[in-house]
Amino acid sequence: MKWVSHFWNDENFLKVLKNCYEALPDTGKLIVVEMVIPEIPGTSGADRSLLQNYLFVTNMNPKRNERTEKEFERLAKGAGFSHLRVACSACSFSVVEFIKKKATASTAATAAK
Numbered sequence: 001m002k003w004v005s006h007f008w009n010d011e012n013f014l015k016v017l018k019n020c021y022e023a024l025p026d027t028g029k030l031i032v033v034e035m036v037i038p039e040i041p042g043t044s045g046a047d048r049s050l051l052q053n054y055l056f057v058t059n060m061n062p063k064r065n066e067r068t069e070k071e072f073e074r075l076a077k078g079a080g081f082s083h084l085r086v087a088c089s090a091c092s093f094s095v096v097e098f099i100k101k102k103a104t105a106s107t108a109a110t111a112a113k
Contacts, residue, residue, distance in 0.1 A: 002033040006057075006065050010075060013065070017079035021100060029099045036086060036094040037068050046091070053092045072096055 005013050020030045041051055054066055067075075069086055076084040076098045087095040 001030070005032060005034050005067075009065055010071075014075055014078050017075060017081070017098065020098070021080045024100050026101060029097045030081075032072075032096045032098065033093055034072075034096060035066050035092050036072065036089065036096065037066050039068050039070065050092055 001016075005016075008016065017030070024030065035050070035054060035057075037054055038047065038050070041047060058066065069084070073084045079098070080100075081098045082101040083099050085097045085099065087097050089095075
């Protein structure tokens with residue numbers, strides 16, 4: 001999913017996450033591309049740019065629900081995902097992986113077949 005979760009409040013986004021969780025195989029993951037707001041604003045140019053973008057988009061649409069990593073984690077757990085990982089971030093984009101469950105050596109070998 002890309003740039004859509006911010007349109008949903010937590011309740012509706014949780015419903016979507018639960019549906020995705022049910023549709024995924026046991027070792028599956030959901031990839032979400034969204035803005036991930038830092039818990040504590042940083043001082044680097046990238047941090048300032050992200051926060052400027054956040055202020056701009058929330059000013060344009062106050063009903064947007066930009067979330068911190070902890071907020072995404074809470075929703076992931078609520079939907080049943082074992083964990084969440086921010087795979088990478090660039091500018092205002094973050095690639096967030098909602099992982100159904102950690103693959104063990106045997107499940108990873110089975111999934112590779």
